Amino acid sequence: MTKRNQRLLGVAALLIGVGVAATLGFTAFRKNMMYFYTPSDLAAGTVPVGAAAQLGGLVEAGSLTRGDGLKVEFRVADCAKNIPVRYEGVLPDLFREGQGVVADGYMNDEHVFVATRILAKHDENYMPPQVADALKGNPDTGKHSCMPFKAVDKTVAAS
């Protein structure tokens, strides 16, 4: 084997080694890589009551009610389950029904998610307002579909 082939082998071994290590590591720590839990996860009791968690999903259409001052209540849904959320504070500009949101907070013992911060989650679709109006009411546009949300606990299928 020539020197050059040895170096080629070394580089290939390094790349494969790092790749395998990364794959194994990220597979083992899949839960920790998830930025948020889905409503299906929380409904299945993946997170204990009172523990800090992030909940991600869509603000269910028709579920938003505003209380005194900055208090709001709404339900966050994925394709299968929905969780009531209570929040008091400033909402991001993009917050609206049907919009993706990520809420920091915890589940209380009444099975309500008490949020301390709400972020809007934008999707990958960009279009001018006229196009958006034309698409309204068409369920097949993929607009804010529940597809991007992956259950953290693999046994909880959000189908």
Place this chain on the structure above:
Amino acid sequence: MWTWFHRLASPPTFYRFAERLAPWLLVPGLLLIGIAVWQGLFVAPADYQQGDAFRIIYVHVPAAALSLSIYTAMSVAGAIALIWRMKLAEVAVVTAAPIGASFTALALVTGMLWGKPTWGTYWDWDARLTSELVLLFLYLGVIGLHQAYADPRTAARACAWLALVGVVNVPIVHFSVQWWNSLHQGSTILSAEAIANPKMAPEMLKPLLMSMAGCYLFFGAVWLRRMQNGVLLRERRAKWVREMVLPALPADLPNARPPAGGPGTARRGDRA
């Protein structure tokens, strides 16, 4: 083809080749970026949800795409430098890192500026944002490692190893939004699904593609120029540099004419 490739690997041939090619990348690149900025800011319609805030995409997405492409190019050059011991590839590795770091920083800053009005926060530790930050640190690591060695060949080889180890992060950045839940949205243009079924209105997409093409050309030109500088610095004592470059410099420049003979000439038997 192969002989042409081998000839190109010789520093003087590369220098002349880059000298001719660089303007052909720079001028169309800047033109495309200029048109894309004008179209993106004034011609493309506002987004139905984000309004005018979405226009930062015309800087953010090209910068992010370049940050990954440059890293990939840098590690390919690193592999060539390590396996074939090609000097030009070593120069390519160390000269690509600062450009890549700049584009990565630009992608991070524009993303944060967009995140505040859209998400409601500048920063959060989701998979995409974190892995892009790691990419910036990898670039800074390559730059730092290069500064840490006095001998340019040792430095370049250390940088090449680091570039190769870090390349594992490139697919992680790209696929982070598919593999895991993240705050960052999925790919608008660079995914199999998005190519089959465009997720952006055509009049918004056109300036974005122009801006991306322009940035790639601009990067090509800057990289060639930096590699030319790197080659000159390494070969400063070689005969071809003295013959070709030094007559063009003003005579009273200090250290402009180093004494003939030296380590550069002694190593002329080296590959490339």
